[in-house]
Amino acid sequence: MRGAHRMAQFDAIVIGGGLVGAAIGYGLVRDGLKVAIVDEGDIAFRASRGNFGLVWVQSKGLGAPHYQRWTRLSAEEWPALAQELGERTGISVGLEQPGGLQLCLGDEELEKRRLMMEQMRRESGNFGFEYRMMDRKEVADILPGVGPSVAGASWTPYDGHANSLKLLHALHKGFGQRGGAYLPNRTVVDAQAAPHDFRLGFAGETIAAPKVVLAAGLGNAKLAPLFGLSAPVRPQRGQILVTERTSRIWPLPLGSLRQTQEGTIMLGSSEEDVGFDTGQRPEIMRNIARRAVLSFPWIAELQIVRAWAALRVMPPDGLPIYDESAEFPGAFTANCHSGVTLAGAHANAFAPMVAAGALDPMMAPFSAKRFDVPAAA
């Protein structure tokens, strides 16, 4: 050993310690690999600490049935992951999968939703897509106090929700228990890539592994080219309002509204293209509150106790990116804006593929090569 420089060897390095990286890292150590998760510190944008906590299926993959399948696979893996995390770490992640309703305000929204859900069913082919449109009366029977603007809702049996902060905690704890090395406060600046040989340099320290998984969220855009990969993700801001804790009122999550197990009601959601700005805007917060109050007028009486904004990790077409490097085999990317929903797939399906050394052919449609098609003249 020369000087103070240390070199640590792993079987796999995961760059990114949010929900995506932690789920993959957890899956890899469970498969017996020696794994390091490299994470930034408080300078990171940390979508995993700002999300809504849905395990949401019903609107995923319009025009992209492979995404609907991947999401369904994840929702199916979720119970086993939640139970395993509970047993190993003692942390209950609060998973409930009673199905979900997406409320539609006004007849126009309801008709658009009906067309969308029917297209989802058509595109699902033999895989199937069970859904039902509910009229206002049926919704009112399930959910007390719906407002006059609610025209109906779409329902699927696949949806659910969980405590996403506890999920993040449990994945990290489970990763550490299995001997995973969590390396925080490290920004990757010095990366060397060769087939099945990757080295990352930090101040006074180098780590190396034959496999590397880029799960750095928005950071993947800059990292991917270093490994012969592409991840053209951009930030999309979403804002959330949270009410005081109330008695349990909804038996299931409602897409942009959900009640946590502790009783708070979370109000979402919004989309803004504002770059790397995590600020909040009153007019967006007002619209979120208005939709909530039109859905349930009694929400107007509740106190808002917290509100925040966070940045979704958004690929150009909104679909996840999973890829393996042709130039440097052993390097993989994982990018999505649904780190909670897809945690089951990341831990129980994607990680085993990385451990085996190659992505399953079912992942091919998620390759970033889909963005390389030249635009028509």
Next chain:
Amino acid sequence: MFRPRPDAPAATIEVEVEDRTVRVPEGASAAAAILLAGLASLRDTPVTGSARAPYCMMGVCFDCLAEIDGVPNRQSCMVTARPGMRIRRQRGSREIDPHDRPEDLPSFPIPAPRSGGA
């Protein structure tokens, strides 16, 4: 357990904490009145039901939640005591009466939903 500081202004505001009458100086918070009332706690948490009392006194910890003048779950440290204010124990989470619709709700157009999938 708690007493006003010797240099505190005269306690002129009379409030009711549970069934006790308490006097606090003008400008004092409802949480200060709760502490002066000498109660061991003024709420039970929604999840485990454990007893809590005002703690941070600056709007952060939410341990001072109380029902004030009929409104549940108020942060009593952020509420200025007023003459005749009634401060009551907050038991667990707020009960919702979903059929109790506010009548003074202004009417407004339906904001567009998120375009992408939730």
